[in-house]
Amino acid sequence: xxxxxxxxxxxxxxxxTFGGLVGDRLTLVVNVASRCGLAPQYEQLEALHRTYxxxxxxxxxxxxxxxxxxxxxxxxxxxxxxxxxxxxxxxLEKTPVNGRHAHALYRExxxxxxxxxxxxxxxxxxxxxLVSPDGRVRRFRPRVRPDAPEVVxxxxxxLDRTPTVS
Numbered sequence: 001x002x003x004x005x006x007x008x009x010x011x012x013x014x015x016x017t018f019g020g021l022v023g024d025r026l027t028l029v030v031n032v033a034s035r036c037g038l039a040p041q042y043e044q045l046e047a048l049h050r051t052y053x054x055x056x057x058x059x060x061x062x063x064x065x066x067x068x069x070x071x072x073x074x075x076x077x078x079x080x081x082x083x084x085x086x087x088x089x090x091x092l093e094k095t096p097v098n099g100r101h102a103h104a105l106y107r108e109x110x111x112x113x114x115x116x117x118x119x120x121x122x123x124x125x126x127x128x129x130l131v132s133p134d135g136r137v138r139r140f141r142p143r144v145r146p147d148a149p150e151v152v153x154x155x156x157x158x159l160d161r162t163p164t165v166s
Contacts, residue, residue, distance in 0.1 A: 042085035
């Protein structure tokens with residue numbers, strides 16, 4: 001599965017596609033929420049983004065109020081993330097991730113199972129999908145920290161199989 005043509009809108013309202021946003025980079029897509037108890041994961045997400053970015057990796061944050069824990073406006077989300085956690089990775093607009101209004105990106109991502117073989121609905125904020133340019137996906141549940149060995153190991157293995165982006 002290639003995700004390149006799925007339309008997305010950035011936090012600032014710019015329309016593009018997933019491929020237009022990330023290019024040929026290995027991408028960790030994460031549904032985020034500023035008021036969630038898991039929000040400290042922003043710090044680990046940013047560390048991954050900075051560490052592996054030069055090797056062709058990026059994080060994409062997808063604010064969602066699906067669990068009623070996201071701030072109201074794009075400006076408030078951006079200010080919170082940048083001032084509290086120092087985030088520099090791209091963010092999409094506030095997006096539904098479950099149900100009949102789920103964004104097309106999440107309708108595709110949730111078809112992939114986690115390591116226990118469970119696909120389907122997003123269970124909570126900070127669910128992670130490691131997406132390779134050729135459409136391979138590895139899914140990690142919310143409580144799995146971005147810097148957990150299984151995430152970093154999968155990221156490094158996929159980067160080793162992905163051409164370097166200059």
